[in-house]
């Protein structure tokens with residue numbers, strides 16, 4: 001059985017946030033959303049016909065802002081799943097929502113369609129920061145909708161962005177306030193990176209990024225959350241099923257403009273072009289075939305993000321070599337002997353301390369992979 005997730009991309013937003021680099025547009029006419037939603041559901045049905053119902057473990061509707069889609073879209077998605085024999089109670093079914101779109105009827109519609117996890121784009125609890133980010137929600141709004149979301153859903157996640165703008169922030173106080181309103185089950189943290197365009201808010205200085213990151217980590221650890229992935233924290237049992245598929249080299253089907261998919265059996269990735277109209281007219285994905293060393297790097301980069309790290313047997317099965325055998329002495333000394341990573345019979349993983357040096361560790365392994373690939377070209 002191939003554990004499979006489905007990702008649906010909704011590339012629509014009500015307005016553009018100042019920090020955002022995702023593919024999304026502000027549609028001028030409601031008909032565009034209707035036509036796009038219909039095409040998504042048509043492709044979803046086709047994809048569902050190619051898999052066994054019991055293989056589907058998650059469906060994630062992300063964006064953009066999925067919560068700007070009409071209720072009938074979610075109803076159609078829920079019906080497509082049921083018609084394919086999928087019991088939505090048995091899968092993780094997530095919808096990303098902007099707190100500004102949340103109302104009691106909207107939450108009830110989602111629940112009725114089988115949605116069982118809500119990922120909320122909270123980002124900050126400071127009105128000045130929210131304004132500078134161009135977010136539609138305010139503290140007043142968050143105070144109203146977060147308890148509502150908590151009441152309706154057994155699994156909710158908050159997004160938090162740090163390292164944003166010039167002004168120092170008290171992240172512990174922001175999180176404390178959000179948790180007082182409603183304690184989530186999962187928190188995703190993102191360090192702001194400057195989008196490649198003019199007139200974007202500044203990135204915080206390195207020391208401030210570190211202070212904010214530490215404040216977040218201390219708060220979440222004290223709230224009994226576990227850092228199960230470099231940017232993701234969860235209460236026990238609430239780790240994201242869908243995100244884990246990306247990190248553990250499992251299968252995911254991408255649907256929608258800009259959506260990506262992956263088949264582990266042949267290591268083939270594909271994506272739909274970032275064009276709403278192209279997806280509506282003729283949804284044809286672009287297939288990407290990568291050489292073995294590129295796949296090795298992808299596997300390492302994704303797997304090491306999690307606290308469990310990489311399974312050595314899986315790496316060997318996929319690429320025909322033990323990751324320990326291609327690791328240089330220098331990499332071992334710098335990261336394993338120094339306590340930033342552990343290498344056991346079964347796994348290679350970053351330690352909690354090693355998460356802070358993860359990019360350097362991955363970079364060193366990339367060099368080792370390149371050296372190995374050069375030596376095995378002929």
Ligand code: SF4
Pocket residue numbers: 012013015016017020021022024063064065098
């Ligand atoms: S709502 Fe999300 S996707 Fe849309 S502009 Fe803001 S950050 Fe980007």
